[in-house]
Amino acid sequence: MKRTKFLTQAAMIAAIYVVMVEVFKPFAYGMVQVRIAEALTVLPFFTAAAIPGLTIGVIVSNIIGPYGMIDIVFGSLATFMAAYLSYRMPKKALVPLPPVLVNAVIIGAMLYFIFLGTPDEMPLLPIMGWVGLGQIVACYGLGYPLMNILEKYKDKIFR
Template sequence: MIAATYAALTLIVTLFLSGLAWGPIQFRLSEALCVLALFTPDAIPGLTLGCALANIVNIALSGTGTLGLLDVVFGSLATLLGATFTWHFHDKPKLALVGPVLFNALIVPAYLPLMLTALGFTTIPFTSISLSESYILVYLFGAMTVGIGEAVVMYALGMPLYHALAKTSLSDRLRSTPTGAERGPKV
């Protein structure tokens, strides 16, 4: 359910808001769902799979071809690590939401220049920085913009979502759901 929701939200934003979910300046609204990892570690695989699914569909939509696999692998890794960090610090929600910001800001800009170049971009939008000029400049710009976008999503959307869910019976059910070894063998 989480994977489907994450993927659908990402694709809806892509279709109606022209790529806010991908690129050097991005606000992937679906990342706000990482707050679900504040309630249960079971959210982590769903978030990761949802990210992978959205990135696979984006290969077809954007025409990135095999370079799009970088986003499938490393973008999903960023979500996996961010959601894992969120669960690890679930008792400190403000700190926990730093995880998705940090991992997306560090990982996504490392491969983004390759994908953008494949799509025909030669400069970073709204700047005169050439994608082929300086990997370090492009990476730092990407780390800043992806990090800012992720922070806006996590704290402006994710934190209110967390507070809203915390007031519902859903949060109690998620917290009480047995995980992993606690479930025991299937009979």
């Protein structure tokens, strides 16, 4: 029963993540991005099932997305790391921080590599800054309020 609940929660989180990326696709990719679905990165605060759920959601989203295998590999790796670190955060206010920092560095570096030698090329640190800023909007601006709302209903949603 417990394993079924874990798998069901992970699958639902993955599905919701993919739908959110697709619905808000114009904002989800690029050097300047606010991936609205990243608001869900606060879910490890409530359940460990969010770790595989978010990771699978990112894998599926990046399979559909424009950057190919590099994004599938590094995007999902960044998400897995950030979700695990969020799960381990000792204070609620710190839960959204790992997705901000991990994605700023890993996705920023990935985008730098993708756009290197193209007309859209930009220095590494500004790209990391733009990715980090987008993550702050998604994780703290949207995710933290979501976490406060879900906390009121956690016994009903995540039991």
